[in-house]
Amino acid sequence: MMTIELIQDEIIDEFSMFDDWMQKYEYMIDLGKSLPLISENNKLEDRLITGCQSKVWLDAELIDGKINYTADSDAIITKGIIAILLRVFSNQTPNDILNSNTNFIDKIGLKEHLSPTRANGLLSMIKQLKIYALAFQTQINK
Amino acid sequence: MEFDVQKIRQDFPILSKKVNGYPLVYFDNAATSQKPQVVIDSIVDYYSNYNANIHRGVHTLSQVATDAYELSRQKIKKHFNAAKDCEIIFTSGCTHGINIVASGFSSLLKKGDEIIVSAMEHHSNIVPWQMLCEKTGVLLKVIPMNEDGELIISEYENLLSNNTKIVFVNHVSNSLGTVNPIKEIIDKAHQKGAAVLIDGAQATSHLIPDFQELDVDFYVTSAHKMCGPTGVGILYGKEEWLKKLPPYQGGGEMIKEVTFKKTTYADLPHKFEAGTPNISAGIAFGIAIDYLNTIGLKKIATYENELLTYATDQLMKVEGMKIYGTSKNKVAVISFNIGSIHSYDIGTIIDKLGIAVRTGQHCTQPIMDFYKISGTVRASFAFYNTKQEIDIFIKAIKKAKMMLS
Numbered sequence: 001m002m003t004i005e006l007i008q009d010e011i012i013d014e015f016s017m018f019d020d021w022m023q024k025y026e027y028m029i030d031l032g033k034s035l036p037l038i039s040e041n042n043k044l045e046d047r048l049i050t051g052c053q054s055k056v057w058l059d060a061e062l063i064d065g066k067i068n069y070t071a072d073s074d075a076i077i078t079k080g081i082i083a084i085l086l087r088v089f090s091n092q093t094p095n096d097i098l099n100s101n102t103n104f105i106d107k108i109g110l111k112e113h114l115s116p117t118r119a120n121g122l123l124s125m126i127k128q129l130k131i132y133a134l135a136f137q138t139q140i141n142k
Numbered sequence: 143m144e145f146d147v148q149k150i151r152q153d154f155p156i157l158s159k160k161v162n163g164y165p166l167v168y169f170d171n172a173a174t175s176q177k178p179q180v181v182i183d184s185i186v187d188y189y190s191n192y193n194a195n196i197h198r199g200v201h202t203l204s205q206v207a208t209d210a211y212e213l214s215r216q217k218i219k220k221h222f223n224a225a226k227d228c229e230i231i232f233t234s235g236c237t238h239g240i241n242i243v244a245s246g247f248s249s250l251l252k253k254g255d256e257i258i259v260s261a262m263e264h265h266s267n268i269v270p271w272q273m274l275c276e277k278t279g280v281l282l283k284v285i286p287m288n289e290d291g292e293l294i295i296s297e298y299e300n301l302l303s304n305n306t307k308i309v310f311v312n313h314v315s316n317s318l319g320t321v322n323p324i325k326e327i328i329d330k331a332h333q334k335g336a337a338v339l340i341d342g343a344q345a346t347s348h349l350i351p352d353f354q355e356l357d358v359d360f361y362v363t364s365a366h367k368m369c370g371p372t373g374v375g376i377l378y379g380k381e382e383w384l385k386k387l388p389p390y391q392g393g394g395e396m397i398k399e400v401t402f403k404k405t406t407y408a409d410l411p412h413k414f415e416a417g418t419p420n421i422s423a424g425i426a427f428g429i430a431i432d433y434l435n436t437i438g439l440k441k442i443a444t445y446e447n448e449l450l451t452y453a454t455d456q457l458m459k460v461e462g463m464k465i466y467g468t469s470k471n472k473v474a475v476i477s478f479n480i481g482s483i484h485s486y487d488i489g490t491i492i493d494k495l496g497i498a499v500r501t502g503q504h505c506t507q508p509i510m511d512f513y514k515i516s517g518t519v520r521a522s523f524a525f526y527n528t529k530q531e532i533d534i535f536i537k538a539i540k541k542a543k544m545m546l547s
Contacts (some may be wrong), residue, residue, distance in 0.1 A: 021162070021494045026545060053502045053517065054486045074516060075484035076546055077491075 004096055007088050008104035015108035024109065028080030035083040036090070038070040049124050054078040056125060060132040066091050067136060069129065081110070081122055089129050094140065097133035102126055145441050151526050153178040164496025167531045172316055172344055172475050172522035173500055174366045181369060184429040188422040195418055197395060211421055214428030221431050222361070223352045224378055228410040231377040231384070232424050236343040237266040239362030239377035242414055243339055244270035246387030251307055253279035258301055258309040260285045260293055261512065264316050265505045267341045271310065285311070287512065291318035291467040299330060306336040313345035317504035317520060318467025319475030321345070328358055337383065343367060347524070348446060348473045350439050359383050365423065370430030374423035377414070384410050391416040442525040446474040449523045453532045460539060466518055474523035480539070483546045485517045491542035497535055
């Protein structure tokens with residue numbers, strides 16, 4: 001299993017190959033298409049992340065001590081962004097997720113999406129990913 | 143004076159900027175307009191040469207600043223043809239103005255009274271009134287709209303009754319561009335003895351409402367959509383109404399006499415102007431109005447209408463295009479979607495090409511619910527935009543569509 005840090009480095013590496021924003025966004029749009037989708041039955045109000053201009057659903061389950069995230073969005077670029085996040089955080093332990101940072105977002109040139117004024121809610125997504133991790137960690141510690 | 147858009151563009155320093163490596167194409171004018179150099183200069187001039195608190199100092203600078211601020215009030219009064227200076231209340235913007243009136247009415251209304259809103263309001267002309275309803279038990283009724291995004295006036299007539307106390311409608315819809323028949327709305331309300339508040343946030347950059355001719359009871363607008371600074375606007379109210387309403391905020395400026403037993407309030411307009419106002423912005427608001435009048439609102443409207451027609455024609459050639467707000471009577475605002483592509487995706491891609499538009503619900507969730515959509519892309523034009531910019535915009539839209547389909 002690759003660590004969160006190694007996956008982040010891998011993504012930074014991939015993004016460094018793009019010459020311009022268009023290639024980068026085309027790549028993200030492609031990534032969006034491969035997002036592990038949340039099942040339609042689980043697209044419920046309580047899985048909807050607020051603070052996004054586009055709708056984002058996020059779900060998580062704990063399998064063998066690791067978190068498996070699934071998600072969806074009605075906007076393709078948002079889907080791409082979640083796909084990147086899930087590639088980093090899915091299939092990791094709650095503890096590792098809680099102790100990780102998200103500096104790589106800066107390094108792949110998506111920092112603009114982190115600003116609170118941006119309506120895509122990348123910040124809310126990261127927060128929600130970590131809330132799931134915290135919940136599962138609490139469950140494990142009991 | 144000939145309408146020379148290239149010459150006008152030189153008045154706006156920001157229009158020569160590049161964004162993401164591309165020349166800025168600013169089509170988010172319904173959110174806020176850009177500012178001409180004279181307006182920017184007037185703010186610098188105030189802070190550099192005569193910054194002082196107004197209305198209370200006996201010293202020279204305070205008097206100079208007070209005169210400049212009050213001159214601005216007079217300009218605004220003249221521009222909109224209000225009857226008296228004291229009917230122009232400086233506010234922080236439309237939202238503030240609406241809150242003053244809604245909060246004031248909550249002490250005038252009682253259970254059994256009714257108030258009427260339209261289906262195409264900005265949230266800021268809905269929420270303050272819902273708060274009033276919660277407080278007083280007053281009933282809120284809604285004027286419906288048709289598919290073109292026009293209010294159905296016959297339905298409005300049915301909603302009006304002797305219980306109706308106030309009607310509040312926008313002059314121009316921010317997400318659809320529709321110009322509402324406010325004179326008719328006002329007259330019909332008056333026949334039932336109800337007051338009318340018009341939210342002019344989206345109107346006053348395109349046209350000049352004549353307050354006395356309209357016989358409107360309250361009219362609010364913001365400077366920042368009219369080439370003026372943010373943080374200042376006006377509440378116009380007929381003197382008799384403003385006298386009836388209780389003050390909204392307590393503080394300095396708005397009092398006549400204060401003892402610990404009782405305070406008496408200042409006369410209009412100061413009764414509603416508690417605290418030190420945004421002095422430089424108030425002064426700059428007057429300069430912005432001068433600037434618009436030098437060009438001429440009529441010429442502006444004619445030119446913007448050309449842009450609207452041109453952009454609509456070009457957009458309609460894009461496959462899958464759906465425009466929301468197709469009233470014949472509309473300002474230069476186009477809300478649209480392409481096929482099933484999310485507005486956020488389009489906005490993100492064309493931003494990379496230097497184009498600023500608004501995406502999402504535009505603070506008008508009821509309109510989005512009406513059309514059963516999650517949002518739209520909104521391009522809104524001003525008199526300093528050009529057909530060349532529209533061409534660039536159309537090209538960018540097509541590129542985005544290709545990437546996102």
